[in-house]
Amino acid sequence: KRTMDEHRDSDSAPPSPTRFRRTRxxxxxxxxxxxxxLAKLAGPVMIAQLMSFAVSFVSTVFCGHLGRTELAGVSLAIAVSNxxxxxxxxxxxxxxxxxxxQTYGSGNLKKVGVILQRAVLILLLACFPCWAILINTKSILLAVRQEPEVxxxxxxxxxxFMPALPAAFMFSLLSRYLQNQVSVLQVL
Structure with a gap:
């Protein structure tokens, strides 16, 4: 059997040079x-995402200071709207x-613009069914037995939040549009 001192000495021995070669x-x-x-590309994108998440976080923190019912209401509203x-x-x-x-990589910049225009139209049209659901948030929450005040x-x-929905859609689309053309600083 090894004593504790022998065990400690063997653990603190410097690593062998072959170990470094294997790691290298x-x-x-x-x-x-x-x-x-990667940091040049990912840094601005990460900051932009953190800032967009900060909106919900700040709303939740402020409403949490108002009371439990207000915190519950804003938490449910953020969940429903998300x-x-x-x-x-x-x-x-x-x-x-x-x-x-793919289109940008092939060099067909005109088609990139057409894709962007079609995406803008589709996203703006997608706002209407989303608004139809969001307008009925209270009825939906009452149907699943939430408290009426909440x-x-x-x-x-x-x-x-509803008027901001098209802006959120456009931010998502335009940030992807710029990221796919390696223009990440404009997202900020």
């Missing part, structure tokens, strides 16, 4: 350059990722 063989050559390039509104626009705009990147507050928040 796993790391690709030029990885530092790749990390820098599920029945924003996620639909983001999903439709995501379809343009493949189309725009449902009323959620409906108020959703009504205030």
């Amino acid at each position: 063989s796993l790391v690709p050559v030029g990885y530092k350059t790749e990390i820098k390039e 599920v029945t509104g924003v996620s639909i626009g983001v999903g439709l705009a995501s379809a343009c990722d493949t189309l725009i990147s 449902a009323s507050l959620a409906q108020l928040y959703v009504k205030i």
Whole structure:
């Protein structure tokens, strides 16, 4: 049996040079350059996404200071507007990722513009069914047995959010449009 001192000494021994060689063989050559390039592309996109999520976060924090009912109302409203509104626009705009990147890569910039115009039209038309659901938020929440006061507050928040839905759709589409052309700083 080894004593504790012997065990500690063997664990603190410096690693062998062959161990470093094995580790170096796993790391690709030029990885530092790749990390820098990736950070240049991903950094602005990450900041833009954090800022868009901050809107809901700030609303929730402020309403949380007002009371439990207000917090419940805004939380439900954000969930409803994200599920029945924003996620639909983001999903439709995501379809343009493949189309725009392939068309831009082929050098057909005129077709990229046509894809963007069609996507704008489709997203703006998609606002109407989303609005139809959002207008009835209170009725839907009451049907699933939410408290009437919470449902009323959620409906108020959703009504205030509804005019921003086309803007949220366009932000999602235009940020993808720019990202697929490697113009990420304009997203900020």
